[in-house]
Amino acid sequence: MMEKDAKIYIAGHSGLVGSAILRALQRQGYHRFVLRTHMELDLRDPRETLAFFEAEQPDYVFMAAATVGGVVANDTHPAKFFYDNITMGVNVIDAAHRSGVKKLLYMGSSCIYPRDAAQPMTEDALLRGRAEPTNEAYAMAKISCLKMCEYYAREYGCDFISCMPCNAYGPGDDFDPATSHVVAALMRRFHEAKEQGLPEVVIWGSGTPIREFIFIDDIADAAVFLMQNYAGHETVNVGTGTEYSIRKLAEIIRRVVGYEGKIVNDLSKPDGSPRKLLDSGKIFRMGWRPKVSFEDGMKKTYQDFLENIGRYLGKEAGSN
Secondary structure (H helix, E strand, C coil), X not given: CXXXXXXXXXXXXXXXXXXXXXXXXXXXXXXXXXXXXXXXXXXXCHHHHHHHXXXXXXXXXXXXXXXXXXXXXXXXXXXXXXXXXXXXXXXXXXXXXXXXXXXXXXXXXXXXXXXXXXXXEXXXXXXXXXXXXXXXXXXXXXXXXXXXXXHHHHHHCCCEEEEEECEEECCCCCCCCCCCXXXXXXXXXXXXXXXXXXXXXXXXXXCCCEECEEEHHHHHHHHHHHHHHCCCCXXXXXXXXXXXXXXXXXXXXXXXXXXXXEEEEECCCCCCCCECCECCHHHHXXXXXXXXXXXXXXXXXXXXXXXXXXXXXXXXXXXX
């Protein structure tokens, strides 16, 4: 159990996952946080990263910093996705070991499992097949860091663990069409179609691929739970056990947004993996379960989008 006065470093605290972890810890009474933006600390720089760890001496580390994006971003910038994610992960894990961190949790992603893995995917499916080609670079970087946690635990006795959440969504998501994942991308597309009175919304591919989604606060709750209750070399899946086709997802988002037009499939665009469902039996048996239903999570996400639309679109405009 993490001590309430422990010093906690959340790498990527301003991102979707990291900010939710920060909120979850604050709700539980933790108050000593070490926080740095990527402008203040470049985790791709090994010297800068080690100097930070040696100066701050955090007790616990949540490694949630990552360069992420949807299919287009992954496929267009494989070198960046590989370099950023492998260097950040390697530098943080090694610096945590060198500075005597008590425990570290590395956040993986279900998209790094093999494209054709047996469903639902158990933790031992990792590396038993080729990754989905459109996000192979990201997958290779994340897998390397997951294995690094395992190797450091075995050789040095570090209490370094990892988890593998399914597709995240929620308040604070990335709604930029060039970099967003499917939930945020569709939510913005349906919203704009509603505002502009468009007769139809186009979704990529056949709509038949099946995915599992989890509200971001549930991921954060699971991360804190694992940090407090789990020690082991194996990664731990974090999912809901419920899956939806992309077509069904689009219909749910259309209903939440209040759009009344048609949904049209663009069959020239890729589907990606045909099905991705995690076997989350390990964490369920430990006593953790997700709390937020899919429909409620979608409503909260859209409400956040409406309340902060200027900030989301302003951030996008400011990056151009």
